[in-house]
Every structure is written in C-alpha cells, then in structure tokens.
Amino acid sequence: MKLAVSGKGGVGKTTLVAAMAAELAARGRRVLAIDADPAAGLAPTLGLASDLRIVPISEMHDLIEERTGARPGTSGGMFRMNPRVSDIPDTCAVSHPGIRGLRLMVMGTVKKGGGGCACPENVLLRALVQHLVLFGDEDLIMDMEAGIEHLGRATAGAVDRLVVVVEPGRRSVETAFRIRELAADITLVKVAAVANKIRDEEDRRFLEKAMEKIPMLGYIPYDDAVSRADIRGIAPFFASPVLCREVAGIVDQIINEKV
Numbered sequence: 350m351k352l353a354v355s356g357k358g359g360v361g362k363t364t365l366v367a368a369m370a371a372e373l374a375a376r377g378r379r380v381l382a383i384d385a386d387p388a389a390g391l392a393p394t395l396g397l398a399s400d401l402r403i404v405p406i407s408e409m410h411d412l413i414e415e416r417t418g419a420r421p422g423t424s425g426g427m428f429r430m431n432p433r434v435s436d437i438p439d440t441c442a443v444s445h446p447g448i449r450g451l452r453l454m455v456m457g458t459v460k461k462g463g464g465g466c467a468c469p470e471n472v473l474l475r476a477l478v479q480h481l482v483l484f485g486d487e488d489l490i491m492d493m494e495a496g497i498e499h500l501g502r503a504t505a506g507a508v509d510r511l512v513v514v515v516e517p518g519r520r521s522v523e524t525a526f527r528i529r530e531l532a533a534d535i536t537l538v539k540v541a542a543v544a545n546k547i548r549d550e551e552d553r554r555f556l557e558k559a560m561e562k563i564p565m566l567g568y569i570p571y572d573d574a575v576s577r578a579d580i581r582g583i584a585p586f587f588a589s590p591v592l593c594r595e596v597a598g599i600v601d602q603i604i605n606e607k608v
C-alpha cells in the first residue's frame with residue numbers, strides 16, 4: 350500500500366507513521382518509510398539512535414548535481430527535469446537494525462528561493478517520490494508536513510490513501526479540511542482521517558461531528574506512555590500497547606479497503 354500522512358504540526362503524524370510502518374513490517378511486508386517533513390523526526394520515532402545521522406537526500410549535493418546537472422544553491426542554470434532516480438532507494442535508504450523489512454529514507458529540507466520549487470533539490474525529491482509511488486514494489490508510508498508538496502498531479506492518484514491526522518481541537522480540523530481541498534485540486538480523492546490524542550467521550554464526539562465529511566479510520570487514545578517514550582528517546586510503538594492496538598485496526602481497514 351502507498352500512504353501519505355499529513356496534518357497540522359504536533360497532531361501525531363510522525364507517531365502514526367512510525368507505528369504503521371512497524372505494524373506493516375511485523376506482518377512480514379517490506380516497508381519504506383519516508384520522512385518528507387522538513388521538521389524531520391521520523392528516525393528517532395522509529396527508535397533509531399540519535400547518534401545515527403542519516404543524511405537527508407536534499408543534502409546529497411553530489412548526487413543531486415550528478416542526476417540533475419546542477420548543484421543545489423546555484424541559480425540560473427539549466428537542469429534536467431527528469432533525473433534518473435530508480436537506484437536511489439537502494440543506495441540511500443537505511444535499514445532498521447531492529448525491525449526486519451523496514452527501511453527509512455529522509456528527504457530533508459529544500460530552502461525555498463524566489464523561484465518557487467524549481468530548484469535541483471526539489472526536482473530530484475519530487476522525481477523520487479513519483480518514482481516510488483508509481484513503481485516501488487514495497488509498502489510506502491510518507492510523513493508529510495501540513496502540505497502535500499511532493500505529491501504532484503501525476504502521482505497523487507497512485508497513492509492509496511492520504512491519511513490526515515487530527516486531534517481534538519478546531520485548528521487541526523481546519524487544517525484537515527484545507528489539506529483535503531489541496532488533495533481535491535490534484536484529484537487525489539481517497540482522503541481518510543485518523544483521530545489522535547483522544548482523552549474522553551467528549552473529544553471523540555467533537556471529532557466525529559467535526560470530521561463528518563471525511564471517513565475516519567480510527568481513534569487513538571491519548572496515552573502518557575507515548576509522550577514519555579518521546580522524552581526517553583524510545584519508539585512510542587514499543588511503549589504503548591494502546592497505540593499498537595489502534596494502529597493495527599487502522600492498517601486492517603486500509604488493507605481491506607473498508608474506508
């Protein structure tokens with residue numbers, strides 16, 4: 350399955366992506382988790398030691414230059430809009446030492462210049478995402494910021510689901526609807542939501558009502574074990590059975606195309 354996960358900052362995207370990736374790998378599937386959020390945090394949330402520095406693709410200047418014909422930071426030159434990327438996952442993804450079948454790739458930040466997104470880094474990143482969505486043969490799960498920048502018109506339709514994470518709070522709901530609109534613009538139709546940090550019935554009812562028009566995949570309770578795992582630097586899915594149980598249900602629903 351190919352999933353993109355989006356939502357307001359702090360709602361739990363990275364927590365969900367890590368837990369879903371671990372759940373899929375535990376089911377014996379091959380999984381590529383992609384950190385496409387400039388506020389990269391997927392590696393530690395997957396329990397990869399903080400001293401393990403994974404070089405983001407956007408910082409691989411030699412690679413970018415070799416493939417696009419232009420060096421990041423240079424402007425005005427010509428570069429290839431269709432760089433070769435098919436070998437990049439195998440050379441640049443990092444295998445998780447503790448979870449069989451799970452690999453991680455960190456995209457990194459693209460400094461936005463006056464010229465918008467037409468810089469060599471972005472061209473390469475976008476080509477890479479498009480390649481993975483269209484031709485990758487493993488499960489793909491992308492941790493994206495509140496936008497859906499890397500999903501172009503050509504590839505969006507190949508994503509099985511855009512999963513929007515919400516928490517009990519109006520701003521996260523507003524962000525979810527804005528993301529859905531962006532998705533509709535690129536004819537990405539299958540949007541579903543996951544509610545996170547649910548403390549009680551009132552939280553649940555608030556989101557049920559507010560999210561009425563977007564199918565819900567699940568409600569993950571607020572669990573101190575999750576936030577404490579973050580503080581202790583361990584993967585939340587190793588610390589919270591509640592998180593794992595709910596995520597297993599969410600994965601089931603997506604696999605069985607229920608929502």
Ligand SMILES: Nc1ncnc2c1ncn2[C@@H]1O[C@H](COP(=O)(O)OP(=O)(O)O)[C@@H](O)[C@H]1O
Pocket residue numbers: 356357358359360361362363364365390545546547569570571572573575576577579585
């Ligand atoms: N279900 C939950 N219960 C308690 N804390 C949570 C839960 N989900 C996420 N958190 C905490 O909320 C913070 C933000 O989560 P994170 O996954 O990094 O969000 P995002 O990637 O959307 O910015 C982290 O400190 C995380 O531990």
Ligand SMILES: [Mg+2]
Pocket residue numbers: 362363364386388390492
């Ligand atoms: Mg995050």
